[in-house]
Amino acid sequence: MPLVTVKELLDNAEKGGYAVGAFNCNNMEIVQAIVAAAEAENAPVIIQASQGAIKYAGLEYIVALVNISAKNTKVPVALHLDHGTNFDQVIQCIRYGFTSVMIDGSKYSLEDNIILTKKVVEIAKAVGVSTEAELGKIGGTEDDISVSDKDAMMTDPKDVEYFVEQTAVDALAVAIGTAHGQYKFEPKLDFDRLAKIRELVDIPIVLHGSSGVPDKDIQKAITLGVRKVNIDTNIREAFVRGVREAVKDPKEIDPRKILGPARVQMTEIVREKIRIFGSSGKA
Numbered sequence: 307m308p309l310v311t312v313k314e315l316l317d318n319a320e321k322g323g324y325a326v327g328a329f330n331c332n333n334m335e336i337v338q339a340i341v342a343a344a345e346a347e348n349a350p351v352i353i354q355a356s357q358g359a360i361k362y363a364g365l366e367y368i369v370a371l372v373n374i375s376a377k378n379t380k381v382p383v384a385l386h387l388d389h390g391t392n393f394d395q396v397i398q399c400i401r402y403g404f405t406s407v408m409i410d411g412s413k414y415s416l417e418d419n420i421i422l423t424k425k426v427v428e429i430a431k432a433v434g435v436s437t438e439a440e441l442g443k444i445g446g447t448e449d450d451i452s453v454s455d456k457d458a459m460m461t462d463p464k465d466v467e468y469f470v471e472q473t474a475v476d477a478l479a480v481a482i483g484t485a486h487g488q489y490k491f492e493p494k495l496d497f498d499r500l501a502k503i504r505e506l507v508d509i510p511i512v513l514h515g516s517s518g519v520p521d522k523d524i525q526k527a528i529t530l531g532v533r534k535v536n537i538d539t540n541i542r543e544a545f546v547r548g549v550r551e552a553v554k555d556p557k558e559i560d561p562r563k564i565l566g567p568a569r570v571q572m573t574e575i576v577r578e579k580i581r582i583f584g585s586s587g588k589a
């Protein structure tokens with residue numbers, strides 16, 4: 307079926323009290339693994355492309371791969387731009403057929419983030435594309451950040467209502483203690499902050515940096531209004547696990563016998579995540 311919007315998927319998730327997995331793709335095997343997992347679980351799914359993915363694979367390859375996989379499946383698939391930072395690129399993605407875009411203005415002041423987000427939302431809405439913005443700063447696990455700086459980066463609930471009202475964005479990524487990449491220590495999520503945010507706005511909340519967050523914490527965050535859960539690192543780990551196992555045999559030189567097992571490993575982890583998020587059987 308044709309690609310659907312993230313808004314449509316998250317509206318259903320809101321009604322059903324679950325979250326939809328948003329999985330990062332970088333090549334054909336990853337796209338195939340995500341869709342195979344969604345099919346096996348009969349689940350809606352979001353495939354997203356980061357700046358790094360666009361640089362690596364190229365926008366047109368990503369769009370083509372995701373479109374083919376969506377066309378050949380009965381489960382709903384959305385194509386989303388992850389951490390869009392540049393207005394021109396966001397518009398290009400919309401033109402190429404993305405059904406959802408994130409504009410990440412988190413490095414700017416509140417007012418400048420609003421100006422940029424608003425500009426994107428107006429255009430995206432006019433052509434039926436859904437939007438996500440970031441308030442607060444979701445860093446990386448590799449960033450060397452002090453505890454007080456970490457706190458300052460978190461989403462301030464007092465800005466949330468104003469931001470959502472001003473921008474009319476469809477979904478909001480919040481900084482509540484997660485980070486991108488492999489955690490050195492188990493992350494501590496600020497559930498009180500999340501609950502406060504959710505009291506103020508009823509739009510779907512997006513959790514970034516979700517690889518490595520304990521399952522029970524993800525599920526608690528879902529009960530507090532998280533409707534989109536972003537996973538990249540766990541897919542990378544599964545890919546490498548499959549490749550490492552396959553290349554143990556030094557005589558193995560067939561790329562299909564190396565990337566095939568990687569694809570199987572990725573399908574397994576995506577299936578597991580879909581079940582944790584509660585979206586299994588919700589296609």
Ligand code: G3H
Pocket residue numbers: 330356357358359388389486487538539
């Ligand atoms: O949001 C972060 C994702 O893990 C993407 O990272 O730009 O290296 O693909 P990347």
Ligand code: 13P
Pocket residue numbers: 330388389485486487488513514515516517536537538539540
């Ligand atoms: P992880 O790589 O930590 O799973 O984060 C993914 C993400 O948030 C993509 O936007």
Ligand code: ZN
Pocket residue numbers: 389444486514515536
């Ligand atoms: Zn992210």
